[in-house]
Amino acid sequence: MIYDAVIIGGGVVGTAIAWQLARYDISILLVERESDFCEGTSKANSGIVHSGYDPIPGSLKAKMNIRGNQMIRELRDVLDYDFVQNGAMVLAFSKDELVQLETLRRQGIENGVPGIEVLDRDEILRREPNLSKDVLSALFFPTSGIICPFSLTYAFWENAHANNAEARLGCDVKNIEKNGDIFILTTSAGVVEARTVINAAGVYADLINNMLSPRKITITPRRGEYVLLDKTERGFVKSTIFQMPTAAGKGVLVTPTAHGNILVGPDSVDIADKECTATDSEGLDYVMRSARKSAPEVNFRKIITSFSGLRAHPEGGDFIIDMPLPGFFNAAGIESPGLTSSPAIGEMVSEMVSDYLKAKKKSRYIEERKGIVKSALLPPAERARLIDSDSRYGNIICRCEEISEGEIVEAIRRGATTLDGVKRRVRAGMGRCQGGFCTPRVMEILSRELHVPMESIRKNNRGSEVLV
Amino acid sequence: MRELVVIGGGAAGLAAAVSAYDSGIRDILIVERGTELGGILNQCIHNGFGLHTFKEELTGPEYASRFIKEAEERGIEHVLGAMVIDIKPHCVTYVCPSGVVMEETKAIILTMGCRERPRGALNIPGYRPAGIFSAGTAQRLVNIEGYDVGKRIVILGSGDIGLIMARRLTLEGAKVLAVAEIMPYSGGLKRNIVQCLNDYSIPLYLSHTVVDIKGKERVEGVTIAAVDENRKPIKGSEIEFECDTLLLSVGLLPENELSSKAGVALSPVTNGPVVNDKLETSLDGIFAAGNVLHVHDLVDYVSEEAAIAGRNAAEYIKGSFVEGERVAVKAINGVRYTIPQYISKEAGSVTIRFRVSGVFENKYIVVRKGDDVIKRIKKRILTPGEMEKVELSSVDFNDDITLEVSNG
Numbered sequence: 001m002i003y004d005a006v007i008i009g010g011g012v013v014g015t016a017i018a019w020q021l022a023r024y025d026i027s028i029l030l031v032e033r034e035s036d037f038c039e040g041t042s043k044a045n046s047g048i049v050h051s052g053y054d055p056i057p058g059s060l061k062a063k064m065n066i067r068g069n070q071m072i073r074e075l076r077d078v079l080d081y082d083f084v085q086n087g088a089m090v091l092a093f094s095k096d097e098l099v100q101l102e103t104l105r106r107q108g109i110e111n112g113v114p115g116i117e118v119l120d121r122d123e124i125l126r127r128e129p130n131l132s133k134d135v136l137s138a139l140f141f142p143t144s145g146i147i148c149p150f151s152l153t154y155a156f157w158e159n160a161h162a163n164n165a166e167a168r169l170g171c172d173v174k175n176i177e178k179n180g181d182i183f184i185l186t187t188s189a190g191v192v193e194a195r196t197v198i199n200a201a202g203v204y205a206d207l208i209n210n211m212l213s214p215r216k217i218t219i220t221p222r223r224g225e226y227v228l229l230d231k232t233e234r235g236f237v238k239s240t241i242f243q244m245p246t247a248a249g250k251g252v253l254v255t256p257t258a259h260g261n262i263l264v265g266p267d268s269v270d271i272a273d274k275e276c277t278a279t280d281s282e283g284l285d286y287v288m289r290s291a292r293k294s295a296p297e298v299n300f301r302k303i304i305t306s307f308s309g310l311r312a313h314p315e316g317g318d319f320i321i322d323m324p325l326p327g328f329f330n331a332a333g334i335e336s337p338g339l340t341s342s343p344a345i346g347e348m349v350s351e352m353v354s355d356y357l358k359a360k361k362k363s364r365y366i367e368e369r370k371g372i373v374k375s376a377l378l379p380p381a382e383r384a385r386l387i388d389s390d391s392r393y394g395n396i397i398c399r400c401e402e403i404s405e406g407e408i409v410e411a412i413r414r415g416a417t418t419l420d421g422v423k424r425r426v427r428a429g430m431g432r433c434q435g436g437f438c439t440p441r442v443m444e445i446l447s448r449e450l451h452v453p454m455e456s457i458r459k460n461n462r463g464s465e466v467l468v
Numbered sequence: 469m470r471e472l473v474v475i476g477g478g479a480a481g482l483a484a485a486v487s488a489y490d491s492g493i494r495d496i497l498i499v500e501r502g503t504e505l506g507g508i509l510n511q512c513i514h515n516g517f518g519l520h521t522f523k524e525e526l527t528g529p530e531y532a533s534r535f536i537k538e539a540e541e542r543g544i545e546h547v548l549g550a551m552v553i554d555i556k557p558h559c560v561t562y563v564c565p566s567g568v569v570m571e572e573t574k575a576i577i578l579t580m581g582c583r584e585r586p587r588g589a590l591n592i593p594g595y596r597p598a599g600i601f602s603a604g605t606a607q608r609l610v611n612i613e614g615y616d617v618g619k620r621i622v623i624l625g626s627g628d629i630g631l632i633m634a635r636r637l638t639l640e641g642a643k644v645l646a647v648a649e650i651m652p653y654s655g656g657l658k659r660n661i662v663q664c665l666n667d668y669s670i671p672l673y674l675s676h677t678v679v680d681i682k683g684k685e686r687v688e689g690v691t692i693a694a695v696d697e698n699r700k701p702i703k704g705s706e707i708e709f710e711c712d713t714l715l716l717s718v719g720l721l722p723e724n725e726l727s728s729k730a731g732v733a734l735s736p737v738t739n740g741p742v743v744n745d746k747l748e749t750s751l752d753g754i755f756a757a758g759n760v761l762h763v764h765d766l767v768d769y770v771s772e773e774a775a776i777a778g779r780n781a782a783e784y785i786k787g788s789f790v791e792g793e794r795v796a797v798k799a800i801n802g803v804r805y806t807i808p809q810y811i812s813k814e815a816g817s818v819t820i821r822f823r824v825s826g827v828f829e830n831k832y833i834v835v836r837k838g839d840d841v842i843k844r845i846k847k848r849i850l851t852p853g854e855m856e857k858v859e860l861s862s863v864d865f866n867d868d869i870t871l872e873v874s875n876g
Contacts, residue, residue: 227591232725275684278595281701305588307596376553380561384568391565396551399501432725434586436602440609454615459598463685466598467615468712
C-alpha cells in the first residue's frame with residue numbers, strides 16, 4: 001500500500017501533525033524508531049506552555065508559540081491532557097535587567113502575548129513569598145502554563161488513531177528515495193511507500209532531511225538537565241519562575257509541574273552525541289546553584305529524580321517548517337518553545353500537506369479524546385462508584401502516586417508495553433520512591449496483560465529488560 | 469465507632485494489635501496494603517530474626533508467622549489489599565477492591581514502616597538505564613518472585629538490606645564486585661559486614677561513592693570514586709566496574725506522608741513522629757511504632773516498641789490515660805536522636821532508644837536529669853548502624869533529660 005502521508009517521528013510534533021492530518025480523508029502512517037511514543041525530546045523538557053515573550057518577533061517560533069499557547073488553553077477539555085494555566089514570572093535582579101525587562105515586555109506585546117503585567121517587589125513577594133528578596137521587578141505572563149508532555153503526546157496520538165491514523169513502532173528509517181512521485185522508505189521494519197513524507201525526527205531531523213533534500217541542515221543536540229522535587233514541596237512556587245533570558249535560552253526555571261511536583265532546570269550544553277541523555281554532576285550542580293538565585297530556599301533534599309533531555313537546536317535558530325522538495329516536508333529544529341508550538345505546527349504542516357495532496361476533510365471526524373481516569377483525584381463517592389464497577393480501581397499498586405491496577409491495565413490497553421510506558425501514561429513509579437515498591441507489581445501486570453514472560457518486560461527500549 | 473485501627477500489618481502493626489488486645493481491647497482492625505500480613509519480613513528469607521524475642525534464629529517469614537498466629541488466635545480482624553489514603557484524629561479512610569471505607573475509631577496506631585531512598589535522592593549522575601534497583605526491590609524480585617536481577621553487581625551503600633542482598637545474590641550465582649559506602653563507616657550491623665561481605669570476600673570501599681553510570685538501555689558499568697571529608701569525589705581516584713546491575717542501599721525513610729498530611733508533628737532527624745514515652749504523637753489518640761517512628765535495625769526491637777504503643781493505645785481507649793506535664797529528652801554531643809523525645813513526669817520507668825552520629829570507641833553514654841548525671845554506661849564501641857538503648861527506672865522526671873556521648 002502507498003500511504004498518502006508518512007510521518008517520521010512519534011514525539012509531540014509528529015503526533016500533533018498526525019492529529020491534525022487525520023482530519024483529512026487520507027491514509028496516514030506514523031513511523032517511530034523507539035517502541036513507544038514520546039521517547040525523545042518530548043519526554044524530557046520543562047513542560048512549560050510558554051506565553052510567547054521570548055521568540056524574536058516575526059519568527060516562526062513567535063508565530064507558532066502564540067498560536068500553540070492559545071490552542072493548548074482551548075483544547076484541554078477536548079483532548080483531556082494535564083494542563084494548568086499557572087502564569088509565569090520573569091525576574092529582574094539588577095538595573096541592567098530592569099532595562100532588559102522593559103525590552104522583553106515590548107517584545108511580548110509585539111509578539112501578541114496577552115495580559116502582561118509589571119510587578120513590583122512587594123507584589124512579587126506577596127504572590128510568591130519563597131522568591132529571593134533581592135528581586136527588583138518582574139513581568140507576569142498570565143497565559144503561561146504547565147503541561148505534562150506525555151499526556152499531550154498521547155492525547156494527540158490517541159485522537160489521531162481514533163481517526164484512523166496508523167503507527168509502526170520500532171521502525172527506524174534507514175534511507176529515503178524518491179521514485180517519480182512516490183517516496184520509498186527503507187526501514188528497520190520493512191519498506192514503506194508514501195506520496196508525502198513529513199520529517200518530525202527531532203534531533204535526527206537533519207539526517208532525515210539530508211537523505212533527500214538539496215538544502216542540507218544541521219541539528220545540534222543541546223542538553224538540558226533537570227532535578228525534580230517531591231510533591232511535599234507543592235506550593236513552593238505557584239507560577240513558573242524564569243530568570244532573564246540570555247543567548248543560551250530562557251535560563252534555569254523553578255516551576256510547579258502539572259502534577260504538583262517542583263521542577264528545576266535546565267542548563268544548556270551543546271553536545272555531539274544525539275543519544276547522550278546522561279546527567280553529569282557539574283550540570284546538576286549548576287542547575288541547583290542557578291535556581292537558588294530565584295528561590296534561595298528551594299529544598300534540594302527533596303529531589304526524587306534527575307534527568308536530562310536533548311533539544312533539537314537548528315542552525316539559524318528558527319524552526320524549519322518547509323517543503324524543500326515536492327512532497328517532502330520538514331518540521332525540524334523544533335526546540336523550545338516546541339512543546340507549546342506543537343499543535344500549531346500540526347495545524348500548519350497539515351495544511352501544507354493537504355494542499356499538496358489536494359486532500360478533503362473527512363465527513364465524520366472524532367473531535368474528543370478522553371484521558372485515563374485518575375481514580376485518586378475523584379471525589380470519594382465517584383471513586384467508590386468506579387471501584388464498584390471495576391474492583392481493580394480499588395487495588396492500589398503505586399502507593400506514592402496512588403495509582404490503581406485499573407489505571408495500569410487501561411494504560412496497557414492504550415499501548416503501554418514497558419514500565420516507562422505505564423509510568424508516562426498513568427504515573428505509576430513516578431513518585432517519591434521512584435518505583436521501588438511498584439516495579440515488581442507493574443511488571444506482573446504487564447506480563448499478565450500482554451501474555452509475555454516476566455523476563456521480557458523492559459524498562460523502555462530494546463535491551464532494557466529489567467531481569468536477566 | 470471502632471476502638472482501634474492499626475495502619476500496617478507488618479512486624480510493628482501485628483505486635484501493636486496483639487498487645488492492645490492483651491490490654492483488654494477487642495474491637496481492633498489492622499489495615500494492610502499488601503496481599504498478606506507480615507509486611508517486609510516476608511521477603512527477608514535470611515535468618516537472624518528473633519534472637520532477643522524468642523531466643524532462637526528465625527527467618528523473616530517465620531518471625532512474622534509467629535505474630536500472625538498470635539493475632540489470629542485472638543481473632544483480631546484485618547483487611548488486606550487496603551491502602552489508607554487519609555488519616556485524621558479518630559478517622560481512617562482506606563481504598564480497597566470493595567470500595568472506599570471510612571473507619572471512625574477511638575485510637576489509631578501508625579505502623580506503616582519505611583521505604584528506601586531512591587537514586588534520585590542521591591542525585592547520582594549518568595544514564596537512567598534498566599538494572600538500577602533499590603536493594604529491597606531486588607530482594608522482592610529474587611526472594612518472592614524467584615527472578616535474577618543481574619549477573620555482575622555493584623552495591624552503593626552499606627545499609628543492612630544491601631549487605632544481605634550481597635550475600636543473597638552471591639548465593640544465587642551472581643558476582644558482587646564491590647560495595648561502596650560514602651561514609652567512613654558502614655551503615656549496617658557489624659554482624660552483617662562479617663557474615664555477608666567478609667565471608668564471601670566482597671570488598672567494601674568506605675568513603676567511596678558512585679560518580680557515573682554507563683549504559684543507555686541496561687547498566688554496562690559503574691564508576692566509583694573516593695570522597696573527601698565533605699563527601700565530594702576526589703578526581704583521579706575513580707575505579708570502574710563492568711557490571712549489569714547497581715543496587716542501592718542508601719538509607720531508609722519512615723513513610724510519613726499520611727501522618728504529615730494529618731498534621732502529626734515530625735522530627736527532622738528521624739523523619740518520624742515526635743512522641744512521648746507512651747509513643748503518642750502530637751495528635752490526640754494517634755500512636756506510632758516501628759520503622760514509621762524511626763528506622764530500626766532489629767525487628768525484635770520493633771516488636772518491643774510496638775507492644776508499648778499497643779498497651780498505651782489500650783489505656784487511652786479505656787480512658788485511663790493521664791495526659792500530664794512532660795519533660796524533654798535532648799540528644800546532644802554525638803547522640804543523634806532519641807525516642808521518645810518527651811517523657812511525662814509520672815512515667816517512672818522509660819526505655820530510651822537512640823542512635824549516635826559517628827563511630828565512637830571506649831566512650832560513655834551519659835544521661836543527665838537537669839545537671840545531675842543519673843546514668844553512665846561504658847561502651848566499647850558505638851556506631852550509627854546500631855541502635856542503642858538506656859533503661860531508666862524509678863526516675864522522678866521533674867527536669868529535662870539529656871543524652872550524650874562522653875569521655876568519662
